[in-house]
Amino acid sequence: MKYYDAIRDAQAVMMRNNKDVFICGLGVPDPKGVFGTTSGLIEEFGKKRVFDTPACENGTVGMLIGAAMQELRPIMVNQRVDFVLLALDQIINHASKWQIMFGGAQKIPIVIRVIVGKGWGQGPQHSQSMHALFSHIPGLKVVAPATPKDAKGLLISSIEDDAPVIFIEHRKLHNEEGDVPEGVYRTPIGKAEVLCEGGDVTIVAISQMVLEAKKAAKALQKDGVSCEIIDLRSLRPLDTSTVIESVKKTGRLVVADGDWRNCSVSGEIVAIAAENCHEHLKASPQRVTWPDIPVPTSVALEKAFYPTATDIYAKALKALGISKESVLVEEEKEEVFQGPF
Amino acid sequence: MKITTTLKKKLYSEMLRLRMIEERIAAIYHDANEMKTPTHLYTGQEAVAVGVANAMIEGDVVGASHRSHGMYIAKGGDLKAMMAELFGKETGCSKGWGxxxxLVDVRKGVMGSSSILGGTIPHAVGCALAFQIKDESRVAVSVFGDAAIEEGVFHESLNWASLKKLPVIFVCENNLYSxxxxxxxxxxxxxxxxxAESYGMQGIRxxxxxxxxxxxxxxxxxxxAREGxxxxxxxxxxxxxREHVGPNYDYDLGYRTKAELGExxxxxxxxxxxDLLSQEENESLIKRYAKEIDEAIEFARQSPFPREELMTNEVL
Structure with missing residues (x-):
């Protein structure tokens, strides 16, 4: 099953199981079904539980908070994370604080699905990541699945969770294929997954960078380097113990995060290693991130902007103290994709 | 609409009680220095909260603003829990976190109030959306000040509520100043x-x-709204x-005059x-309310502060 279909499936399963679950957002019932992730829902569940919204992200999040106060479990879909920045007041000032600010009197079980993307000239306002921003806020949960199985498992866990959850899905993952369990399947929030065990270097990766990390690990294996890849999956709460355990074992850390470097999740992971694994570290932790500038549009600049498996490979060698001409790790094939996103 | 004298007396009594609560808070706010929370008193605006709350029935809900005491008390929110909240105590309606x-009293239909202008307007709309989805004959009311209408979320909320014909009433308390x-x-x-006209809904002053x-x-x-x-x-x-926040009068600041306040x-x-009540009836009410307020303050004073251990929980 593809990643986008796993998302659609998770929503359908939950809506069948619980009449309190509903879904809305600009374009939810449209013919393209938000990249296929909402296709068929209106036919099965009707327009009372599957509906379009006016273009008012802040108002929409506020309304979903109100609906959650009346014991519904809303899912909001956003075709771009950039649009959700209009809703930061309701997300940060309201949703994240509501449960604690009233001593637990009200719970706000809302899921805010945000799609992030990259490439095809989407530029500065259509391809930001923003997961670090949300991960900074107490009271929110933030998940970023990298596989179809976790897309379904984490979305179901998010819908069942009583806290507001920011569910981050990368547009470049939507067409990834993978095995997905049928029916209700849960991936726990706050638990990272060790994708492959290794003894030489720990690579912690987030969302789409997990795919790049896998490619890099394959190339490193040919050089005799054994990598341990951690798919972080949840960014808040962070599974610090899995990271600490791995870094204590390997003594080397590379973090691959498709986001800016300053005040980032990658910085947080490095801090966790520094605070908890100081005596085990054999080399300075390395980071593979975006340059700290707005995302460029031109295809030529994009190529230079986005780090790939090659960068992860090079940073791993650096951590290992191996000086070697960096090889070009199997680059992404030029897409058949014709655009626009 | 026929308003009985009994109802009028009820409305009056509730306003009197609300006035006495707010004025007592003003009286002890600085002297006792026990309420370390920015407090926006409702004195002068009592008719709005009491009129709105009495127009609602059980099951209806209200979302209010930073000037929250009025709707909370008028809608039947627990006085002791409010006072304890002002004192930052564990027995407060928000356990000292708010x-x-x-303020909040879910059982009485008082949804949590927000200090962000316009913050709870969409919440009321969302409650109304839930009533519509669940086919319930309930109504949500949103109460906010005149500056909240300058926020984008006010317009977003009216647009949506009108589009979906949601059972929600927007009440703007225009007190002329932000x-x-x-x-x-x-x-x-x-x-x-x-x-209201630009959103295709009725507007009334x-x-x-x-x-x-x-x-x-x-x-x-x-x-x-209830009829769809x-x-x-x-x-x-x-x-x-009184001043925007705090217990004093503020005409000395110069942005408004003592004469205007006098008017x-x-x-x-x-x-x-x-005059709906006799002098004896008024005196007896005042005595009763004063006692109730005394007891609420005493309750707040005697209550324990929240335990520090609770701070370790990110989400309760």
């Missing part, structure tokens, strides 16, 4: 209730210092006697109906 601006900034320095000369008129107008709007005729915007003209004090919403 303070004066964040802190010390005059209405005319913030908005073009368009009456607030007229904004009412004397917000006349509890009976507020009750009548809001009752009619709520009845319409959609939302309405009501602008209640009123005036805040509005002459239109006191409580005094307006004082």
């Amino acid at each position: 303070g004066s601006m964040h 802190t010390s900034t005059l209405l005319k320095d913030r908005q073009p000369p368009v009456k607030i209730f007229k904004r 009412v004397d917000g210092n006349d509890v009976v008129k507020v009750y009548e107008v809001v009752s009619e709007a709520i009845a319409g 005729r959609g939302p309405a915007l009501i602008e209640a003209m009123t005036y805040r006697w 509005w004090m002459a239109k006191c919403p409580v005094k307006k109906y004082v």
Whole structure:
């Protein structure tokens, strides 16, 4: 099953199981079904539980908070994370604080699905990541699945969770294929997954960078380097113990995060290693991130902007103290994709 | 609409109680220095909260603003729990996490209030959306100040509520000032209730210092919403006697005059109906309420502070 279909499936399963679950957002019932992730829902569940919204992200999040106060479990879909920045007041000032600010009197079980993307000239306002921003806020949960199985498992866990959850899905993952369990399947929030065990270097990766990390690990294996890849999956709460355990074992850390470097999740992971694994570290932790500038549009600049498996490979060698001409790790094939996103 | 004398007396008594609560808070706020929370007193605006709350029935809900005591008390929120909240105590309605601006009493239909202008307007719309999805005959009311209508979320909320014909009533308490900034320095000369027209809903202006008129107008709007005729915007003209936040009068600051305050004090919403009761009846009520307030303050004082251990939980 593809990643986008796993998302659609998770929503359908939950809506069948619980009449309190509903879904809305600009374009939810449209013919393209938000990249296929909402296709068929209106036919099965009707327009009372599957509906379009006016273009008012802040108002929409506020309304979903109100609906959650009346014991519904809303899912909001956003075709771009950039649009959700209009809703930061309701997300940060309201949703994240509501449960604690009233001593637990009200719970706000809302899921805010945000799609992030990259490439095809989407530029500065259509391809930001923003997961670090949300991960900074107490009271929110933030998940970023990298596989179809976790897309379904984490979305179901998010819908069942009583806290507001920011569910981050990368547009470049939507067409990834993978095995997905049928029916209700849960991936726990706050638990990272060790994708492959290794003894030489720990690579912690987030969302789409997990795919790049896998490619890099394959190339490193040919050089005799054994990598341990951690798919972080949840960014808040962070599974610090899995990271600490791995870094204590390997003594080397590379973090691959498709986001800016300053005040980032990658910085947080490095801090966790520094605070908890100081005596085990054999080399300075390395980071593979975006340059700290707005995302460029031109295809030529994009190529230079986005780090790939090659960068992860090079940073791993650096951590290992191996000086070697960096090889070009199997680059992404030029897409058949014709655009626009 | 026929308003019985019994109902009028009830409205009056509730305003009197609310006035006494707020004035007692003002009296002990600085002297006792036990309420370490920014407190926006409701004195002068009692007719709005009491009129609105009485127009609602069980099951209806309200979302209020930073000036939250009025709706909380008028809708039946627990006085002891409010006082304890102002004292930052564990027995507070928000267990000491909210303070004066964040009161809640879910059982009484008081959804949590927000200190962000316009913050709870979409919450009321969302409650109404839930009532519509669940086919429930309930109504949500949103109460906010005149500056909240300058926020984008006000317009987003009215647009959506009208589009979906949701059972929600918007009540703007126009007290003419945002802190010390005059209405005319913030908005073009368009009456607030007229904004309703651009969203295809009914807009009504009412004397917000006349509890009976507020009750009548809001009752009619709520009845319409309950019957599926959609939302309405009501602008209640009123005036805040004391400073924006805190217990003092502030005409000495110069943004408004003592004469203007005097004009509005002459239109006191409580005094307006004082003659409904005999002097003895009034005296007995005042005595009863004073005792109740004494007890609430004593309860707040005696209550324990929240335990520090609770701070370790990110989400309760």
